[in-house]
Amino acid sequence: MNKLLKMSAVALLASSTSLMAQMTGPSIGVSVSGIQAKVSGVQGGNAPSASGEISRNLYIAAIDAEYTSNLDKSWDISFGVSYMPFKGKIGDESRTDTDQQTAGGGAGTTTSSGSNSASGELKNHFTFYVEPTYLLSKDSGVYGKLGYIHSDLEIKSSNITGSSLNKTLNAEGWQAGLGYKTMVDKNTFVKFELSYSDYNKISATSDSGNTFSANPEIYAATIALAYKF
Numbered sequence: 213m214n215k216l217l218k219m220s221a222v223a224l225l226a227s228s229t230s231l232m233a234q235m236t237g238p239s240i241g242v243s244v245s246g247i248q249a250k251v252s253g254v255q256g257g258n259a260p261s262a263s264g265e266i267s268r269n270l271y272i273a274a275i276d277a278e279y280t281s282n283l284d285k286s287w288d289i290s291f292g293v294s295y296m297p298f299k300g301k302i303g304d305e306s307r308t309d310t311d312q313q314t315a316g317g318g319a320g321t322t323t324s325s326g327s328n329s330a331s332g333e334l335k336n337h338f339t340f341y342v343e344p345t346y347l348l349s350k351d352s353g354v355y356g357k358l359g360y361i362h363s364d365l366e367i368k369s370s371n372i373t374g375s376s377l378n379k380t381l382n383a384e385g386w387q388a389g390l391g392y393k394t395m396v397d398k399n400t401f402v403k404f405e406l407s408y409s410d411y412n413k414i415s416a417t418s419d420s421g422n423t424f425s426a427n428p429e430i431y432a433a434t435i436a437l438a439y440k441f
Contacts, residue, residue, distance in 0.1 A: 235347075235353070236280045236288060239440040240439060241437050241439060242438075243434050244273050245432040245434040246270075247430050250429045250431075273297075273298060274294045274337075275295050288344075288347060289342070289345065290343040291343075292343065293338060294341070295337070295338055296336075299333045299334065299335045333366045334365055335366060338362050341359030343355050343357045354392050357387070358387070359388075360386060363384070365381045366380045367381065367416060383411045387409040389407030390406055390407075406433055407431075408432075410429055
């Protein structure tokens, strides 16, 4: 009887350890985010001073890879990277305007019309993050997320005066989020997450000396599906 109890205790302990480790190990997955991108900016230099804000809603997909370790019976911690393999267009504006210039010597004015256009795209977007998770059960938990973000921001613009801008800038900053994840079988889990990303101030100068600076922000709701090895 005593031997049977000991064997049962060992089996229970082994089972408990296995269950606690169920969410740990390496994993790879895909995620889809619905985002709201906001960019507030200031224009100056040779152009009249102006400021404004644009906002865009779009969907982006990413590839995620992470490694999760168990800290104790209540906590896991994950380290991961998320990569967006596609370009994300955060702005694409064009309009037709009329430009009037006074001729030399007061001989009158000349009028010309044409298109002003501007576009912005995020590409090569990486997020490196740490994710402590409070375990609600052996196969689910709530987590906080803190990450470093880096992206290339490609900006193009032209106007009827002949001024143009075509530059790729580094956009980097930080990300914070909250989420919930749960196993759906022994090797697959899903995550639901809300996050906020704040990029550093970026600035550029066109070939005619017009300047601009901008502060991008992103609010995102994300769902991810991952396979744990």
